[in-house]
Amino acid sequence: MVQWNNPCKNIVPSFLRKETKGKGKPTHSGTKGKIMAFVVEPAFIQAPEHRPKPTITEAAGGIPLIDLSPLLHYPIPVDGGAAPPAVSAMVAEVEAACREWGFFQVINHGVPSELLDNIMAAAKGFFALPMEEKRQVKRDKAKLLGYDDTEHTKNVRDWKEVFDFIFQDPAGFAEPGTDEYYAFKNQWPKYPPSFKEACETYATAANELAFKLLELIALTLGLPAKRLNGFFKDQSSFMRLNYYPPCPSPHLALGLNRHKDAGVLTILAQDDVEGLDVKRRSDGEWIRVKPIPNSYVINVGDIVQVWSNDKYESAEHRVCVNSEKARCSVPFFFNPAHYVTVQPLEELIDEKNSPAKYNAYNWGEFFKTRKNSNFKKPGGENIQIYHFKKAE
Numbered sequence: 001m002v003q004w005n006n007p008c009k010n011i012v013p014s015f016l017r018k019e020t021k022g023k024g025k026p027t028h029s030g031t032k033g034k035i036m037a038f039v040v041e042p043a044f045i046q047a048p049e050h051r052p053k054p055t056i057t058e059a060a061g062g063i064p065l066i067d068l069s070p071l072l073h074y075p076i077p078v079d080g081g082a083a084p085p086a087v088s089a090m091v092a093e094v095e096a097a098c099r100e101w102g103f104f105q106v107i108n109h110g111v112p113s114e115l116l117d118n119i120m121a122a123a124k125g126f127f128a129l130p131m132e133e134k135r136q137v138k139r140d141k142a143k144l145l146g147y148d149d150t151e152h153t154k155n156v157r158d159w160k161e162v163f164d165f166i167f168q169d170p171a172g173f174a175e176p177g178t179d180e181y182y183a184f185k186n187q188w189p190k191y192p193p194s195f196k197e198a199c200e201t202y203a204t205a206a207n208e209l210a211f212k213l214l215e216l217i218a219l220t221l222g223l224p225a226k227r228l229n230g231f232f233k234d235q236s237s238f239m240r241l242n243y244y245p246p247c248p249s250p251h252l253a254l255g256l257n258r259h260k261d262a263g264v265l266t267i268l269a270q271d272d273v274e275g276l277d278v279k280r281r282s283d284g285e286w287i288r289v290k291p292i293p294n295s296y297v298i299n300v301g302d303i304v305q306v307w308s309n310d311k312y313e314s315a316e317h318r319v320c321v322n323s324e325k326a327r328c329s330v331p332f333f334f335n336p337a338h339y340v341t342v343q344p345l346e347e348l349i350d351e352k353n354s355p356a357k358y359n360a361y362n363w364g365e366f367f368k369t370r371k372n373s374n375f376k377k378p379g380g381e382n383i384q385i386y387h388f389k390k391a392e
């Protein structure tokens with residue numbers, strides 16, 4: 001039994017169960033019904049094979065670290081123009097990182113550090129609010145954006161709270177005028193007062209970085225830099241603020257269970273508390289991603305895996321929690337418009353030597369099926385890209 005003084009006053013009440021001794025109402029005084037400990041609710045407990053190991057594995061050098069400063073000095077070459085050597089070297093690094101890991105970290109990315117500081121402060125301020133205040137902007141079936149503390153991944157509850165928002169018209173998610181369109185409207189909390197502005201300003205900068213990374217990825221596939229940009233007219237990108245409270249049993253629960261990101265790419269900012277693990281392709285080992293100040297963790301999602309016809313793979317990742325510190329992260333999920341058909345890119349397919357490995361699917365349908373599963377009683381497996389894989 002873990003004896004634990006909850007270091008976080010605002011912890012979601014449904015995360016913890018009070019273990020009491022004696023009969024009667026729980027009380028902190030006297031012997032009858034005395035609270036002995038707070039323990040994790042059973043819904044959070046992972047099957048033994050998915051629990052984090054007691055030791056953290058750190059790969060030598062970790063996931064690749066790529067310096068994007070050439071982008072601050074040179075434009076990305078379009079129309080097959082020759083690239084300056086510094087840009088070509090950077091493209092080669094991105095190619096190797098996507099192929100070997102599906103993950104990398106970037107520095108000198110051009111996003112002003114104060115924008116990240118502001119959104120992190122806004123996130124911490126929001127999650128520290130009393131529950132009644134956070135529930136004012138709660139997500140549900142009719143309001144798909146805002147606050148939630150009940151997400152499940154792979155049918156086990158995640159030890160986290162989230163806040164989701166989009167930074168442009170919901171047309172990227174649904175046909176204008178439909179109920180769904182209105183379901184993708186932002187809900188902004190009253191507090192902290194700077195919250196909305198910090199979120200919107202940061203999202204605009206993250207979106208610019210996402211387009212640069214998209215163009216680099218196109219170059220790594222031997223395509224013109226802007227080949228993929230058209231899929232992002234009416235984009236369905238969204239941002240999430242993740243808050244992982246301290247957990248009394250970090251060896252039993254996960255902040256976010258193992259998963260792959262479904263979209264094109266994710267730009268993740270993490271604070272200085274570590275917890276993100278990436279599954280290394282070579283041996284299936286979970287490797288910890290060490291936080292580097294003012295850097296971003298980038299990963300290619302399932303759509304890049306399909307576009308590249310498996311040249312790149314979207315890597316599995318998860319988040320571990322700890323008993324002392326809360327952790328915050330801010331992912332920007334860069335996604336195409338809901339009406340985009342996802343399939344291997346025709347330039348990379350040759351029916352004789354490298355046939356398409358996936359059948360085409362509609363991004364909006366895929367995304368909706370994923371999102372709806374958050375509101376169902378957990379059970380059954382979520383939609384995955386291997387459901388569209390052609391028989392070999």
Ligand SMILES: O=C(O)CCC(=O)C(=O)O
Nearest residue numbers: 242270276317319329331
């Ligand atoms: O919090 C993190 O480090 C990762 C978050 C993540 O993978 C996600 O929200 O999809």
Ligand SMILES: [Fe+2]
Nearest residue numbers: 259260261317
């Ligand atoms: Fe993720």
